[in-house]
Amino acid sequence: xxxxxxLGSHVxxxxxxxxxxxxxxxxxxxxxxxxxxxxxxxxxQLLLKYTTGATLVKxxxxxxxxxxxxxxxxxxxxxxxxxxxxAEYFCAVRKSGGYxxxxxxxxxxxxxxx
Amino acid sequence: xxxVSQHPSRVICKSGTSVKIECRSLDFQATTMFWYRQFxxxxxxxxxxxxEGSKATYEQxxxxxxxxxxxxxxxxxxxxxxxxxxxxxxFYICSARGQGENTEAFFxxxxxxxxx
Numbered sequence: 072x073x074x075x076x077x078l079g080s081h082v083x084x085x086x087x088x089x090x091x092x093x094x095x096x097x098x099x100x101x102x103x104x105x106x107x108x109x110x111x112x113x114x115x116q117l118l119l120k121y122t123t124g125a126t127l128v129k130x131x132x133x134x135x136x137x138x139x140x141x142x143x144x145x146x147x148x149x150x151x152x153x154x155x156x157x158a159e160y161f162c163a164v165r166k167s168g169g170y171x172x173x174x175x176x177x178x179x180x181x182x183x184x185x
Numbered sequence: 186x187x188x189v190s191q192h193p194s195r196v197i198c199k200s201g202t203s204v205k206i207e208c209r210s211l212d213f214q215a216t217t218m219f220w221y222r223q224f225x226x227x228x229x230x231x232x233x234x235x236x237e238g239s240k241a242t243y244e245q246x247x248x249x250x251x252x253x254x255x256x257x258x259x260x261x262x263x264x265x266x267x268x269x270x271x272x273x274x275x276f277y278i279c280s281a282r283g284q285g286e287n288t289e290a291f292f293x294x295x296x297x298x299x300x301x
Binding site: 107 | 290
């Protein structure tokens with residue numbers, strides 16, 4: 072079985088401040104990990120993903136995440152928040168080795184305060 | 186990334202009627218499509234997985250006779266909500282992936298269904 076826990080359903084940051092969205096996972100096999108962003112009444116857009124190799128993954132819009140196996144974490148960060156970053160963010164996991172279904176976290180709503 | 190188009194983006198229907206939602210892959214062949222339901226302030230719940238030309242595989246607790254899924258071609262899958270009730274009101278999202286072990290899925294824009 073696999074699962075994802077996102078700590079904090081709501082996170083507020085000031086414009087220009089560091090963004091940190093937390094994600095911890097559990098998986099019985101090496102996982103593939105993802106972060107998606109969802110704007111109101113829209114589908115999901117892939118921000119970044121980790122499969123194998125380098126544990127620090129850079130994605131779109133200045134976001135990055137680091138896979139830490141020892142901590143079973145895949146936290147999402149951005150050095151400086153923009154107003155346009157306000158959205159819902161979902162961490163997701165699936166098993167490696169052939170395509171498996173994706174399990175999503177419950178989401179974190181990011182608010183950016185001007 | 187690849188483009189997945191979902192239509193309609195919003196639909197309002199009366200109780201007891203059926204409504205069809207389309208999911209199209211515009212620039213790739215989608216061997217597998219997924220249908221999700223998203224409740225307010227909740228995560229995405231996988232409803233079913235469909236492979237082109239095969240019957241859909243439904244997740245536990247999802248009524249296959251109520252949520253009919255057809256994946257008749259490599260670019261189109263449809264979800265039909267039959268005999269809709271107000272509790273079926275939700276945001277439905279599809280995703281599609283092509284061939285290849287590490288091919289990722291791309292998401293449609295979602296459909297807001299309101300049953301009145």
